[in-house]
Amino acid sequence: MPTLFPNPEELALILPQIWLAAFGLAILLLDFLLGPRQKWVNAFGALLGVAASGVALWRLRGVHAVGVPGFGGAIVVDPFFVFFGFLFLASTALVILLSVRYLEVEEEHRGEYYALMLFATVGMMFLAAGTDLVVIFVALETMAASFYVLTGYLRRDKRSNEAALKYLLLGAFSSGLLAYGFSVLYGMAGSTRLTEIGYAFRTPSNEIFPVVALVAVAAGLFFKVAAVPFHQWAPDVYEGAPTPVTAYVSVASKAASFAVLMRLFLVVFEPMRANWELLLGGIALATMTWGNLAALTQTNVKRLLAYSSIAHVGYILLGLVAGNETGLKGMAFYLFAYAFMNTGAFAIVILLRRKGVIGDELDDMNGLIYRNPTAAVLMVIFLISLAGIPPTAGFLGKYFIFLSLIESQHYLLAVFAVLYIVPAVYYYFRIVVHMWLREATDATRPAISPAQAVALAACTLVTLGALLYAEPFVRLATYSLLGSVVR
Amino acid sequence: MVSPSYYLTLSAILFGLGVIGFLFKRNIITLFMSIELMLNAVNLAFVTFSRQWGELSGQVYVFFVIIVAAAEAAVGLAIILLLARNRQTLNVERINLLKL
Amino acid sequence: MVEQFTFYFFAALAVISAVLVVTVRNAVYSAVFLITTLLATAGIFLQLRAEFLFVVQIILYVGGIMVLFVFVVMLVDLDVALRQVQFNRQKWVALLVVLAVAGQLVFALALGSEALGLPAAAPESLEPNTESVGLRLFESYMLPFEIASILLLVAMIGAVLLGKRQKPPRSEA
Numbered sequence: 065m066p067t068l069f070p071n072p073e074e075l076a077l078i079l080p081q082i083w084l085a086a087f088g089l090a091i092l093l094l095d096f097l098l099g100p101r102q103k104w105v106n107a108f109g110a111l112l113g114v115a116a117s118g119v120a121l122w123r124l125r126g127v128h129a130v131g132v133p134g135f136g137g138a139i140v141v142d143p144f145f146v147f148f149g150f151l152f153l154a155s156t157a158l159v160i161l162l163s164v165r166y167l168e169v170e171e172e173h174r175g176e177y178y179a180l181m182l183f184a185t186v187g188m189m190f191l192a193a194g195t196d197l198v199v200i201f202v203a204l205e206t207m208a209a210s211f212y213v214l215t216g217y218l219r220r221d222k223r224s225n226e227a228a229l230k231y232l233l234l235g236a237f238s239s240g241l242l243a244y245g246f247s248v249l250y251g252m253a254g255s256t257r258l259t260e261i262g263y264a265f266r267t268p269s270n271e272i273f274p275v276v277a278l279v280a281v282a283a284g285l286f287f288k289v290a291a292v293p294f295h296q297w298a299p300d301v302y303e304g305a306p307t308p309v310t311a312y313v314s315v316a317s318k319a320a321s322f323a324v325l326m327r328l329f330l331v332v333f334e335p336m337r338a339n340w341e342l343l344l345g346g347i348a349l350a351t352m353t354w355g356n357l358a359a360l361t362q363t364n365v366k367r368l369l370a371y372s373s374i375a376h377v378g379y380i381l382l383g384l385v386a387g388n389e390t391g392l393k394g395m396a397f398y399l400f401a402y403a404f405m406n407t408g409a410f411a412i413v414i415l416l417r418r419k420g421v422i423g424d425e426l427d428d429m430n431g432l433i434y435r436n437p438t439a440a441v442l443m444v445i446f447l448i449s450l451a452g453i454p455p456t457a458g459f460l461g462k463y464f465i466f467l468s469l470i471e472s473q474h475y476l477l478a479v480f481a482v483l484y485i486v487p488a489v490y491y492y493f494r495i496v497v498h499m500w501l502r503e504a505t506d507a508t509r510p511a512i513s514p515a516q517a518v519a520l521a522a523c524t525l526v527t528l529g530a531l532l533y534a535e536p537f538v539r540l541a542t543y544s545l546l547g548s549v550v551r
Numbered sequence: 552m553v554s555p556s557y558y559l560t561l562s563a564i565l566f567g568l569g570v571i572g573f574l575f576k577r578n579i580i581t582l583f584m585s586i587e588l589m590l591n592a593v594n595l596a597f598v599t600f601s602r603q604w605g606e607l608s609g610q611v612y613v614f615f616v617i618i619v620a621a622a623e624a625a626v627g628l629a630i631i632l633l634l635a636r637n638r639q640t641l642n643v644e645r646i647n648l649l650k651l
Numbered sequence: 652m653v654e655q656f657t658f659y660f661f662a663a664l665a666v667i668s669a670v671l672v673v674t675v676r677n678a679v680y681s682a683v684f685l686i687t688t689l690l691a692t693a694g695i696f697l698q699l700r701a702e703f704l705f706v707v708q709i710i711l712y713v714g715g716i717m718v719l720f721v722f723v724v725m726l727v728d729l730d731v732a733l734r735q736v737q738f739n740r741q742k743w744v745a746l747l748v749v750l751a752v753a754g755q756l757v758f759a760l761a762l763g764s765e766a767l768g769l770p771a772a773a774p775e776s777l778e779p780n781t782e783s784v785g786l787r788l789f790e791s792y793m794l795p796f797e798i799a800s801i802l803l804l805v806a807m808i809g810a811v812l813l814g815k816r817q818k819p820p821r822s823e824a
Contacts, residue, residue, distance in 0.1 A: 213809035572673030
């Protein structure tokens with residue numbers, strides 16, 4: 065039985081989160097001491113926090129396959145959590161590096177921004193670790209609330225305000241759906257622990273509760289990952305949010321939502337796979353279709369990347385439809401590759417932001433090859449990877465998904481998944497055309513700050529390295545699946 | 552002794568009304584209230600199940616739902632105030648607003 | 652008998668006020684009817700032996716959150732806010748959710764509680780329980796309690812950050 069005060073071993077299990085929260089609080093206090101020119105110290109502090117958390121997480125890597133439960137079964141530290149934890153920390157670090165210059169240009173450089181990012185990461189990590197409905201719900205809201213505020217962070221910008229409002233309304237609505245589903249799950253098991261609920265699901269006491277729980281929980285989670293038909297918020301939020309936050313929402317919040325989606329579907333809903341496999345396949349297909357088609361006509365780079373990210377969600381969901389080891393490995397690897405290639409693409413958009421120019425329209429990309437050849441070449445690499453063309457990480461992610469679909473004999477879905485690469489290549493190529501073939505409309509040369517250079521280098525390295533030197537990355541994805549998530 | 556299915560039905564009706572309110576109302580603040588209505592229905596379902604099982608974690612969950620509702624309301628109403636204040640001082644730099 | 656009467660009274664009160672919340676045009680009336688719904692639900696909580704939640708519902712929900720709502724309704728010029736955000740593109744999602752809920756409703760009524768397979772509630776099993784709720788909260792649910800403190804901190808930072816008076820317009824504008 066859990067005691068009132070946790071013992072040191074239990075605290076060690078949540079040490080990564082404790083570090084993040086401690087540094088977040090420290091930044092809030094430190095911010096008052098810093099002059100307007102010294103705000104980068106906040107960013108440095110946030111990076112230190114991420115590093116400290118990373119070290120604590122690294123110490124936990126040796127956990128055995130079933131994982132170590134903590135706090136009376138409220139969380140579990142298993143390879144699945146460790147993998148996603150590192151993914152969150154990596155994307156947080158990248159976004160912090162990209163934020164410094166952007167916030168200086170916006171003249172909104174304050175410590176709260178970094179503190180909120182760290183708190184969001186705390187929420188995400190508990191989300192990936194949570195094996196209790198209460199923990200999952202509260203962690204999800206911690207993450208989401210931080211993102212609502214970060215989205216509306218540019219207070220003077222009406223676009224940012226409206227994006228935050230829309231995000232918050234739809235986010236709160238989806239949380240309501242999710243909570244209703246959770247209430248039914250609780251009603252079935254008489255417990256909030258996922259393992260107990262999993263047992264109750266194998267022998268449900270009636271026909272109706274499992275269906276209602278599945279529909280409500282799935283709808284709530286599809287909102288969070290922006291799957292069709294619950295994707296409407298994504299393009300508006302992506303466009304209105306400050307670009308580093310857009311990158312963060314599209315990468316980290318998506319990975320966190322997928323982490324909880326995988327855990328719930330594989331631990332709780334697995335006994336009724338026959339019921340949801342078709343539903344999920346349909347949703348994935350609709351998501352790929354709508355995301356790819358809507359991206360074709362976009363003229364704003366952030367909106368285009370938003371629709372393309374919806375298409376990527378479709379691909380990742382296919383891994384769960386296949387449900388075999390390759391598919392789940394593919395999901396983990398896809399999310400990992402997506403984090404780096406998508407952040408990289410947004411990093412180039414961030415470069416184009418300067419005083420008086422927002423830089424997120426397709427025409428702002430014109431002639432980038434003459435204005436900053438490095439940025440243009442890197443952008444091409446990220447776009448190739450997003451389209452799923454070798455030799456990049458994106459290709460390997462898609463390859464695993466296709467393979468898993470064929471292995472599990474979902475041939476129709478596999479055909480569609482391959483076909484949709486064509487429109488994807490087309491709309492990503494439009495950006496390339498603007499960069500290489502169009503006359504530059506303004507002659508300014510966007511510079512790359514040292515912090516941005518580090519982030520870009522990391523993104524490029526992983527995007528290219530993950531295929532050319534794939535073995536450790538694949539092992540990483542395989543490692544994530546050791547444990548209780550997959551039987 | 553009232554059967555639990557009555558409580559659950561009441562909860563479902565309240566939840567449905569909240570969803571309908573959210574999707575059909577035009578006023579932002581009423582949208583928020585619809586969400587509160589949905590969460591209230593969730594709470595009712597949790598308390599019912601908690602009573603049936605004779606087990607208290609459902610009641611603890613309700614406590615957390617109320618915390619979450621408070622946090623959402625605080626952030627949401629701050630954003631509404633900000634938006635209302637910014638209406639007059641439109642930033643010329645970003646004229647094309649989101650396609651809302 | 653008394654129990655049934657109490658239930659029907661509070662249930663009718665909750666449903667009628669909830670209908671009014673989503674039908675009246677004036678947001679202040681909506682808020683008042685929402686308060687009525689919340690109070691009626693609090694009554695049902697008491698009937699379901701959740702006296703701690705009964706008190707929390709009244710103090711926190713009605714006394715805290717709803718007062719905040721009414722406050723903002725008074726502050727914001729609603730005529731303009733009306734046209735700001737529209738969600739009509741999502742109406743058919745409503746259909747899905749309402750159908751799911753209606754399905755449950757029909758089944759729950761048709762089957763009755765026996766067919767739902769819930770254990771029969773022992774009459775005295777949850778009485779009086781404020782102390783047990785507190786113990787439960789700090790034993791099994793201490794971790795989410797701590798996470799919730801971060802959630803509230805985030806909400807506080809957010810409200811202050813977004814709500815505080817802004818600096819003079821930037822130099823470039």
